[in-house]
Amino acid sequence: MRKLPLNTPTPAHTAQGLAGQSAKHDSAWKHVSGQARYIDDLPMPEGILHAAVGHSQQAHARIMSMDLEAVRRYPGVIAVVTAKDVPGHLDIGPVFPGDPVLADEIVEFIGQPLFAVAATSHEAARKAAKLANVQYEPLDAVITVNQALDKELFVRPSQTQLRGNPDHALSQASHRLIGEQVVGGQEHFYLEGQACLAEPTEDRGMFVHTSSQHPSEVQKLVAEVLGLPIHEVQTEVRRMGGGFGGKETQAAPVACIAALLANATSRPVKYRLSRPDDMIQTGKRHDFFNTYDIGFDDDGLIQAADIMVAGRCGYSPDLSDAIVDRAMFHADNAYYLNQARVTGHRCKTHTVSNTAFRGFGGPQGMMIIEQAMDDMARHLGRDPLDIRKLNLYRPGRDITHYDQTIEQHVLPKLMETLETSSDYRQRRSEITKFNQSSTVLRRGLALTPVKFGISFTAKHLNQAGALVHIYTDGSIHVNHGGTEMGQGLYIKVAQVVASAFQVDLERVKVSATRTDKVPNTSPTAASSGSDLNGMAALDACEKILAGLTDFAVQNWSVSPEAIHFSDNQVQIGDLQMPWESFVQAAYMNRVPLSSSGFYATPKIHYDPESGKGHPFLYYSNGAACSEVVIDTLTGEYRVLRTDILFDAGRSLNPDIDIGQIEGGFVQGMGWLTTEELVYRDDGKLLTTGPATYKIPAVSDCPPDLRVALLADSPNREATIFHSKAVGEPPLMLGIAVWSALRDAVSSLTDYRFSPPLDTPATPERVLGAVTASQAWLGKQQEAS
Known part of the structure; x- marks a missing residue:
């Protein structure tokens, strides 16, 4: 090797922007x-065409005939393709089959794509797609989770995780409560809708600019639909204008349709969904129906639990098997369940196939145990925080119902720290006094934890x-x-x-x-x-x-x-x-x-047959303390203050992490309070834009929002510089707002009655909880 001369030293300066330091987002x-630049901002290639699809108008039906002549004759239309024009695979199910890129003989939700149009303008393509004459033979449709449970209609087999003999333990418990809840779904409402640009290449392949969280899946499925080897397709993602899980699998059908039209016309095709089409055509967070049967002692310590979580999956499996798995994994949230059974159902309905959303089923699973914590506290006349702290995982009570040992006990310290920094006890006392003297306005307070497993539940994705x-x-x-x-x-x-x-x-x-x-x-x-x-x-x-x-x-x-x-x-x-x-x-x-x-990722494994394993490398933890005020005459409410303490380990970028925590909390708060998906009885989605679907605005955020990272808590696992994940766990901090709303309503009964409050907890539902509490109070007074 050639010997080099000595270099003259130059003054060193401290390297800037290293891991652990706050640095601005690169974009x-x-x-x-x-x-x-997003997909819709890219320079348009010469000869570009624009895509749209025709939608099914039936939730479940057989296609008897489909006349597309008027579509083809519309000015500007260059090509129309149906299922019969697909040169390769028709089914593009991401894990399990069941998702045709275009419907063939059967439609299974209102909004399912039937055919695709390529035209010289976006407007022409959309207008032409509405001119199809489709005749259907209606079939029986299942729309809700409860209908699917009654018919035992599932997209994948139900599963159970079991430890000990919960039935016997429940029968012997000093106290036993049974409850149920409906947890609403959520629209991703990314600012950039689903979009892609497909360009034929000179070697019979396809180059796809996609707004996708999973470019390799887009590559694979486009290749399969076109009947090409994967190496003939390339995909690129510079950035997305939001994803939240909605672009993990749902971007692929959009890309496949654009690629089909580009292949048919030998011209580049851009497919950008309008907001109403996006909301009708793409999956959402699963809504769940959950139940619990919990036994506990005089102190409120859980002795046994039997929990059921049932998700509305829609017409196809999509990612629902893993999503309901995660709901089952997180049905304990932060609490040791002792002898326990957790059952998960993957309900098939004739609605759009629901999909990944920040938390991936974990938030829906946590909701049932958090309701139980409040209910147990009201039953015993205790502060809900005391019941939560008593049941936290800790040494000696640290094995989950699926047999994974909690190896880093962060939550007891974290909860104590937040309890102190948020002045929980003093505020609890002040709120109780306020409620005793206020006839219309009532305040509520809740401090809730989050324990969230980090790893894909499908091992090969890690x-x-x-x-x-x-x-x-x-x-x-x-x-x-x-x-x-x-x-x-x-x-x-x-x-x-x-x-x-x-x-x-x-x-x-x-x-x-x-x-x-x-x-x-x-x-x-x-x-x-x-x-x-x-x-x-x-x-x-x-x-x-x-x-x-x-x-x-x-x-x-x-x-x-x-x-x-x-x-x-x-x-x-x-x-x-x-x-x-x-x-x-x-x-x-x-x-x-x-x-x-x-x-x-090392160490992870899980056996769905036995319901046991080590599905997560580690857990991220956090807690939120939220205070609300409600109007008992209208059900309207405001979030007054939220304190958050989150464990990010050795944070790679504290400012970025705090931003994620703030955004995740607000999105979780929106899921549980304002974001309501409304379906007609026949399965038609009625909330298709910002006029009918309300995401949180700046005015909905707590005017007093305090976020801190837990100090001196490096990850014991050998993660990147011993940091901990921050993406999804903060969403579940929003549970504190929902629990605080229940707390405010419960004050009407001197905290003796735990009111029902399904989510989203809109003012109408809060008013319903007020009415139920007043009715309970009236019965108690009559009985006395």
Whole structure:
């Protein structure tokens, strides 16, 4: 190896933007200036066409005839395709079959695509698609969860997790309560709707710009629909304008339809769904019907539990098997259930196929045990916080009902810390006094925990790849399999790479996710984006660093221990070189400056037959304390204050994490309070836009919102720099608002009655809970 001369040392400066430091989102200035490009902002290729689909008008029916002549004759229409025109696979089910890209003989929800149109304008395509004459033979339709339970109609088999003999333990318990709840669904309402741009390539393939959390699945399914090998299709995702799970599987049908039309016309096709079409045509968070049967002692300690969770899956499996699995895993939330049975049903209904949504079933599962905590407290005349704290997982009571041991007990300390910092006890006393003297307005307070398992429940998805290049000027290019939807994944991975080489963050560039750079990627979901892709990128960096270290050892005749990368410099014994000079020297000596990386999550396994295993690498934890005020005459309410304490381990980027916590809490609050999906009895969705579906506005946020990260709580697992996931768990902090609303209503009965309050807890439902409480109070007075 050629000996290099000594370099003149240059003053070092502390590397900026490393992991653990707060750094601005890499696209923040592009977002606020309007320069961030989404699918609809891309320059339109020459000859571009626009797509639309014709929708089924029946929830469940046989297609008797479909006359599309008027559609084909509409001005601007270039092509119309049906199921019979699909050259490859018709079924594009992401895990299990059941999702035809276009309906063939049977339709199973109102809004199901029947045919696709390519026209010279978006308006022409949409107008033409409405001109079809379709004749149906109606079939029996199942719309609700309870209808499906009555008929035992499921998209996948029901499952049970069992520990001990809960039936016997329930019969012996000092106290026993039975309850039920309806947990509403939720529309993703991403600001950028479903969209893609498909361009035929010169070698019979297809290039797809997609707004997807799972570009590899889009690649695979487009290839299958077109009858091509996967390598003939490439997909790219620079960013999404929000995803929240709604673009994990639901982006693929949109891309497949665009690709079918592009293939049929040999022209590029853009398919952008209008908001009403998006809401009608794509899946949502599953609504659930849950029940509990819980036995407990005089102190409120749970002795046995029998819990059932049943999700409305829609017409096909989609991801519902894993979603209901996660609801079952999280039916305990943060509490030791002792002897327990948890049963999960995957209910088939003739509605749109519901899909992933932030929390992936976990939030719906947690709701039933949180209702039980409040109900037990009212039954015993105790503060709900005391019952929650008593039942928390702790040493000696640390094995879940699915046989995973909780190895890091964060929640007892976290709950105590938040109880103190939020002045819970003092405020509880003040609120009780206020309620005793207020005839119309009532206040409520609740402090609820979150324990959320981190890993995909499908084991094979717990893997990631990355590609790292160092150029001769010392700048670094990174590509990985994760996608950016505003959550800050790109900046976190860039910080990981900057930390690996100890250089300024501005030296690192993360480029658009592409399937021809990093193949076979997992979806960016399950709160695992930073865990998986950060570790894969670090693996690539460590391979490069190993080669650079060997080069320095051989060239300067020093030991490996004498080589240090720090503050944009490389220390080689007594020699200090600027990073870029060292990189140039390595290049001149033909040292590799590029590497791929890979990571697979260790330790995880689960057997659905036995209902036991270790499905999560670790748990993220948090807690929220929310105070509300309600008007007992109208049911209207306001959230006055929320205090949040969250355990992010050694946070990769505290500012980004706090932003995720704030956004997750508000989205969870919206799910449980204002966001109501309304279906007609025949299965037609009536809430199809912001005029009828209300997401939280700035005015709905607590005017006093305090968020903090738990200090000195590194992840004991070997995650990326011992950080903990922050993506999904904060959504469940919104449960504190719902519990506080129940607390406010319960004050009408001096906290003796636990009012029913299904979600979303709209003012109408809150007023219903007030009425139920007043009726209970009247009966008690009559009896006395």
